[in-house]
Amino acid sequence: MFLGLFSSKSRNLFVRGLHFAKQSTRPSAEDIIFSAVCVNIRQKKWKFLDQLSSSLTNSLLSRVFLEFQSSPQLLLEVYRRIGGQKAILDSLESCCIVVHAMVDQRNYDEAVCLMKELMMSKGYLSLEVLEALINSLSVCSPSNAVFDALIRACTQTGATEGAYGVIKKLRMENYWVSIHAWNNFLNHLLKIGEVRRFWMVYREMISYEYYENVNTFNLLIYAFCEECKLSEAISVFYRMLKRGIVPNVIGFNMLINGACSADDLDLAVKLLEKMGAMSGGIVSPNAVTYNCLINGYCKKGKLEIAKRILAKMIEMDVKPNIRTYATLIDGYLRNGYLEEAFRLCNNMVESGLIPNAVIYNSFVHWLYVEGDIGGVALLLSDMMLKYITPDRFTHSIIAKGLCRNGHVNEAIKFHSWLVEKNLMEDAFLHNILINYLCRINNTSGAKQLLCSMFVRGLIPDQVTYGTMINGYCKAGEMETAAKVYTDMVKVGKNPNLVIFNSLLDGLCKEESIDCSRFLVDGMKRINMYDAVTYNTLLDGYCRAGMIKEAFELFTSMRKAGFLDLAPDFITYTTLVTSLSNKGSSEEVVKLHDYLVLQGVIPDSQTYEAIVSPIIKDLAHEFE
DNA sequence: GTAGGGTTAG
Numbered sequence: 001m002f003l004g005l006f007s008s009k010s011r012n013l014f015v016r017g018l019h020f021a022k023q024s025t026r027p028s029a030e031d032i033i034f035s036a037v038c039v040n041i042r043q044k045k046w047k048f049l050d051q052l053s054s055s056l057t058n059s060l061l062s063r064v065f066l067e068f069q070s071s072p073q074l075l076l077e078v079y080r081r082i083g084g085q086k087a088i089l090d091s092l093e094s095c096c097i098v099v100h101a102m103v104d105q106r107n108y109d110e111a112v113c114l115m116k117e118l119m120m121s122k123g124y125l126s127l128e129v130l131e132a133l134i135n136s137l138s139v140c141s142p143s144n145a146v147f148d149a150l151i152r153a154c155t156q157t158g159a160t161e162g163a164y165g166v167i168k169k170l171r172m173e174n175y176w177v178s179i180h181a182w183n184n185f186l187n188h189l190l191k192i193g194e195v196r197r198f199w200m201v202y203r204e205m206i207s208y209e210y211y212e213n214v215n216t217f218n219l220l221i222y223a224f225c226e227e228c229k230l231s232e233a234i235s236v237f238y239r240m241l242k243r244g245i246v247p248n249v250i251g252f253n254m255l256i257n258g259a260c261s262a263d264d265l266d267l268a269v270k271l272l273e274k275m276g277a278m279s280g281g282i283v284s285p286n287a288v289t290y291n292c293l294i295n296g297y298c299k300k301g302k303l304e305i306a307k308r309i310l311a312k313m314i315e316m317d318v319k320p321n322i323r324t325y326a327t328l329i330d331g332y333l334r335n336g337y338l339e340e341a342f343r344l345c346n347n348m349v350e351s352g353l354i355p356n357a358v359i360y361n362s363f364v365h366w367l368y369v370e371g372d373i374g375g376v377a378l379l380l381s382d383m384m385l386k387y388i389t390p391d392r393f394t395h396s397i398i399a400k401g402l403c404r405n406g407h408v409n410e411a412i413k414f415h416s417w418l419v420e421k422n423l424m425e426d427a428f429l430h431n432i433l434i435n436y437l438c439r440i441n442n443t444s445g446a447k448q449l450l451c452s453m454f455v456r457g458l459i460p461d462q463v464t465y466g467t468m469i470n471g472y473c474k475a476g477e478m479e480t481a482a483k484v485y486t487d488m489v490k491v492g493k494n495p496n497l498v499i500f501n502s503l504l505d506g507l508c509k510e511e512s513i514d515c516s517r518f519l520v521d522g523m524k525r526i527n528m529y530d531a532v533t534y535n536t537l538l539d540g541y542c543r544a545g546m547i548k549e550a551f552e553l554f555t556s557m558r559k560a561g562f563l564d565l566a567p568d569f570i571t572y573t574t575l576v577t578s579l580s581n582k583g584s585s586e587e588v589v590k591l592h593d594y595l596v597l598q599g600v601i602p603d604s605q606t607y608e609a610i611v612s613p614i615i616k617d618l619a620h621e622f623e
Numbered sequence: 624g625t626a627g628g629g630t631t632a633g
Contacts, residue, residue: 187624215624222625253625260626291626298627326627361628396629431630466631501632508633535633 053082058091065097072105092132100140115153126154126162151181155188183215218251225258253288260296287321298331326358333366361393368401392424403436427461438471466499473506501532508540
């Protein structure tokens with residue numbers, strides 16, 4: 001039986017990796033163990049393997065895996081049984097034999113899963129796995145699909161550079177990178193919000209003379225939608241048609257969702273209606289299509305229309321799914337219709353669907369917003385009773401809910417509990433806690449929390465740094481804020497507009513007008529500024545009593561109105577407050593009239609507190 | 624491979 005192992009297919013591996021060169025005609029000790037192991041595996045007598053597994057050598061393992069290459073289920077079972085043993089850890093190439101076997105069986109999910117384990121639990125680098133895959137190619141049937149699977153394993157574990165490294169290396173070694181692999185990587189870039197890099201990689205791919213397939217085109221549509229470039233997205237669609245590529249419902253859904261998020265619901269509806277015509281009768285709307293529209297209308301508060309779409313959906317024989325209900329329920333909740341939301345949830349249950357964590361999360365969130373702590377407690381215990389596992393959203397919602405209802409300490413305790421139970425936590429949750437700690441002037445607590453993130457291997461994101469910076473700015477600790485800013489830049493995180501605005505606000509509050517101006521000039525140079533920037537600086541001028549400068553800035557905002565910098569009700573409040581403190585009622589009234597003519601509407605609070613009394617005063621004077 | 628729920632600025 002050993003002779004079979006010397007087929008041309010296997011020889012390569014033996015020559016390279018195994019100590020088979022003893023040239024002995026008598027079977028070695030390893031041979032004897034090998035055949036015993038194989039017999040026991042065939043008979044599924046695991047006890048023998050279990051006893052032996054800690055002493056299996058690399059070469060023996062490779063031989064065993066090769067032996068069972070053509071019985072992938074058995075192979076997988078063997079691998080799983082000895083997976084925790086050190087031998088497996090040392091023997092990346094034998095693991096790759098299993099991966100190849102899975103790919104040969106078209107069991108890609110298992111292959112991806114195995115490689116994720118190699119990288120996540122066993123700590124191999126993507127390029128090490130790649131090398132081992134290439135080395136074992138000669139003993140396994142060559143299939144490029146293993147590379148696709150490796151790239152998928154990388155993107156699924158968030159190893160962006162790992163995935164890109166594999167693509168680069170494959171190209172260098174003259175292996176073919178499939179369009180699927182490129183698409184997978186491009187899709188990953190979009191998922192993590194790297195739209196700029198998406199376009200770079202796309203251009204790179206095109207420069208190697210690849211042809212886009214329908215999935216690539218869909219990704220282009222998605223990317224343009226992310227950038228709110230709807231007309232470009234639609235033109236991609238037509239470019240695809242011209243190439244003779246048959247569109248699918250996914251591309252349409254991306255367009256429709258894009259239109260919804262760009263607030264163009266009319267276009268979204270038009271696309272839904274024209275789907276058939278635009279695709280030559282091939283594509284018709286599915287549940288996702290309707291869900292996108294329902295979501296669009298729910299977010300706009302147009303619940304009646306959302307409900308009509310649900311009815312239409314049923315009429316067209318498209319079955320509403322859990323997401324349909326989740327979207328509608330959230331829509332009702334965010335518009336204050338708690339009763340309706342509960343009723344809808346009941347309908348859903350009656351139709352045979354079981355509420356999931358998303359639905360519970362919506363309820364919990366909005367009940368917290370209403371301050372209904374008792375209701376939340378009931379819902380959470382109901383969730384536990386039904387064995388619905390809370391996810392990281394649930395945790396964040398609870399933390400934020402506790403904080404917003406004034407129980408910051410409870411939220412911190414809740415967080416400690418999560419840590420203790422080793423439950424999911426993420427930067428998001430920390431951002432909430434850091435924010436609320438800062439709000440109650442506990443910047444040192446916030447800092448501790450930030451440090452604890454590093455200890456537990458959680459990477460603070462832009463928002464974490466932004467929240468810390470804002471906290472220090474609000475506390476008037478501008479130097480510390482600046483230090484956090486430098487730390488952030490040091491770890492390669494780019495500051496964003498929110499962070500600049502926070503810093504600016506801090507400078508304005510301490511009336512460092514020169515610094516503020518300097519910062520704003522810098523922001524303008526890199527084209528990172530918005531209405532908040534102007535309003536903040538305006539507030540700074542007013543605080544410093546620089547009314548002339550304030551008005552000049554106000555005028556320039558009017559001029560720049562086309563750039564989304566038109567004065568808004570915050571501008572209004574800032575100026576009006578400042579002017580009324582300085583006692584010049586007539587200016588206030590003039591400004592008020594002007595802004596109202598410009599379509600700026602004061603919020604009622606401002607109006608009641610400031611404008612209304614002044615107008616009354618003036619009215620008295622004229623009596 | 625598209626759809627739902629949670630952070631940040633005046």
